[in-house]
Amino acid sequence: MLPKVNQILYVQVNSIDPEEAGQEFKARIADINSSYISMEVPIHDKTGHLKRLYSGDQLSVYFMMEGGVKHYFNTVVLGFKEEVIRLVLIKPPEPDQITKVQRRNFLRVPAELEIAVKASDKLMFTALTNDVSGGGVSLECDERIAVKERSAIECWVLIPYRNGTIEHAYFKGEIVRVKPLENGKNIVMVQFTDIPDIERQRVIRYCFERQLDIRKQ
CATH class of the missing domain: 2.40.10.220 (predicted glycosyltransferase like domains)
Structure with a gap:
């Protein structure tokens, strides 16, 4: 099951730096199509700081479904889109790439x-x-x-x-x-x-x- 527009994505940057990799951010989905998912710039829930992302950054992402069940997938930043606010474009997962168990994903x-x-x-x-x-x-x-x-x-x-x-x-x-x-x-x-x-x-x-x-x- 794919996430939907206006759902919140919880994002971690897949980084070798343990401090960066350990931080979790959240972002609202603005749009979804076959080419990309556009989301708002991720924000740190506790500090309110925005996370600067780069094209090619690899992300570990999850979203919540009914009953609080987490659904995980790995993705990559494709680019950015300037609208009223700046949006981050990420690669949409295939349905079979979404799991209920977080997979370890080494930075490549x-x-x-x-x-x-x-x-x-x-x-x-x-x-x-x-x-x-x-x-x-x-x-x-x-x-x-x-x-x-x-x-x-x-x-x-x-x-x-x-x-x-x-x-x-x-x-x-x-x-x-x-x-x-x-x-x-x-x-x-x-x-x-x-x-x-x-x-x-x-x-x-x-x-x-x-x-x-x-x-x-």
Whole structure:
């Protein structure tokens, strides 16, 4: 069941910064169509401060139905619309993406990082990531590299930080999707299945720094 015009959305920004991620805002829905949901600029219920959002910000959202049941979905800021007041445009969820249980949604940032992949003892290759999150990565490789969905892989990703230091993060993952591109390459989407906490924190730190850089652009 989709939310309706004039309903209140409760919004959290999906950020690596725990202070920002822990704040909840609310916004009234102004309009809904197949392309976007427009909502008022979110406001903090306790402080009354408006939340400045950016195109591409990832949000965790819920709305209340009869009986006080919360319905959750994840979305992204598409842009803004200037009317009598400024409206924020977010991507509408598909009905099957709305759940009664809040899903953990790691911040995903666009990033070209060097990654080494071991798919088997006979298949090893290097590539560049397309995006990175605390829950997985997507990478681009030549279509002639025989990777298959649901197969297990090992990866080492090179992580450069803003202070000039470089670290490696090791993880085991599962290929959840292989998407062919028109340029003769594939996008390979990988979900972490086994990653030490210290390695995940390295990835999350990079995502936080990358998010700050993107917001400054």
